[in-house]
Amino acid sequence: MKKNVLNRIQTGREGEDLAVKFLIQQNVKILDRNVRTVQGEIDIIGEKNGCTIFFEVKTRRTRSFGYPETAVNSRKQKHLVNSAYAYLQEQNTLDHPWRIDVIAISLFSSSKPNIEWFQNAIIG
Numbered sequence: 001m002k003k004n005v006l007n008r009i010q011t012g013r014e015g016e017d018l019a020v021k022f023l024i025q026q027n028v029k030i031l032d033r034n035v036r037t038v039q040g041e042i043d044i045i046g047e048k049n050g051c052t053i054f055f056e057v058k059t060r061r062t063r064s065f066g067y068p069e070t071a072v073n074s075r076k077q078k079h080l081v082n083s084a085y086a087y088l089q090e091q092n093t094l095d096h097p098w099r100i101d102v103i104a105i106s107l108f109s110s111s112k113p114n115i116e117w118f119q120n121a122i123i124g
Contacts (some may be wrong), residue, residue, distance in 0.1 A: 011107070013082040014067075015059025016043055018102040022115050028053065037086035040079050044103075045087070052098040054084045056121075068104035069118060077122045 020030055028046040035042045044055035059066035063121045065071070072080075080100050081117070100122040106114040 003098070007086070011059050011061055012057070014107070015103075015105045016057050018059075018105055018113055018115065019044060019055065019057045022103070026117070027106075028068045034061065035087060037083045037090065039086040041083040042087060049084075050097060052088075052093070052096055053099065054079050054080065054100045056080055056100065057103045057105065058083075059107065063108060068106060069102055069116065072102050073075055080122055 002100070016033065018034070023030060023046055027047060027050075028048045029053075031045045032042075033044050033049055035045055041055045042054050046053045056072060058071045060066075060068045060071075084098060084100055085094075088096065088098065099120050102118040102121040104116045104118065108114070
């Protein structure tokens with residue numbers, strides 16, 4: 001694999017690890033990570049107050065490509081909605097409350113990461 005791809009994979013993993021720690025601090029119960037459905041992958045699945053939450057985690061080390069949350073374009077949003085529906089169908093929980101949130105992590109400096117939680121970021 002090329003160095004750029006390996007760096008992206010490493011940054012993504014680091015971001016997801018930071019997101020899980022952050023979400024646990026916010027009293028989110030982590031149900032699963034890197035779940036593959038017929039529609040694609042879901043980064044993190046959690047639960048809070050009886051609601052299943054599908055998390056898309058975007059992490060950036062530089063501002064060269066903009067802020068992390070801007071990477072969740074309309075194509076990615078459609079993929080996330082389809083993946084969430086596929087998961088809910090597989091679990092037979094389509095009638096259970098759910099939503100899709102985005103966790104944006106900026107690692108722009110050597111200081112602590114900036115983590116933003118965009119709730120109800122994508123409407124299905």
